[in-house]
Amino acid sequence: MKWADTILFEQPLRDVCLLVGSPAQDWQRFLHEREEAAFENGRRAGESALNEQLLRQRNETVELQRGILASLQAALPKVAHEAESAVIDLALESAKKIVAGMPVDVAMMENTVREALRQAEDTAEIVIQLHPDDLALLREHQSQILNGSPESGPLRFSHSSEVGRGGCIIQTRFGLIDARRETKIEQLRQSLSA
Secondary structure (H helix, E strand, O other): OOOOOOOOOOOOOOOOOOOOOOOOOOHHHHHHHHHHHHHHHHHHHHHHHHHHHHHHHHHHHHHHHHHHHHHHHHHHHHHHHHHHHHHHHHHHHHHHHHHHHOOOOHHHHHHHHHHHHHOOOOOOOOEEEEOHHHHHHHHHOOOHHHHOEOOOEOOEEEEOOOOOOOOEEEEEOOEEEEOOHHHHHHHHHHHHHO
16 A cells, blocks of 8 residues: 555544644654664563573573582582592502512511511511412522521411412411511502591
8 A cells, every 4th residue: 555545434534623734744764763773672572581581591591500619619629538548449459460570589588577577566487378389489599598587586487379479378376477469468558548
């Protein structure tokens, strides 16, 4: 429909008056101003909605960040404990491999027996159990430890399949001193885990 078209009404118009002397309007300018005003209202409404959405997203991001930080703070002690356990296990496994790879010789066996004897409170009736190969090694090299020591007096040596290479078990009247390699490694594990 154009501005110049005639509009037909089904019933006559009531209470309509003609404005005489009113200036003729520039319809193009009027429509342009209305469009500009509508555009400005839409822009303001859009900015307002966008600001609200950004504020809501920012609050959600802050809450998410707080939740992540709380989770990390809760998980950190557990991760540290697990890492500590893993490092201890790794160190002990490394020590086992190093000790297992060390050759057993006379000097090492003498030191092992002397170290275990230092723990003995009673020096009477001491029986030292060694791995059969370790006892044969000491006898083969005529080790002085087989004759006893001034601190402990006479010693009795026997072989035992319960004792692994490089270790010993000392029996006294009051109990056993377990100086086997695997026992020492377990004691090390317990002291590191405590």
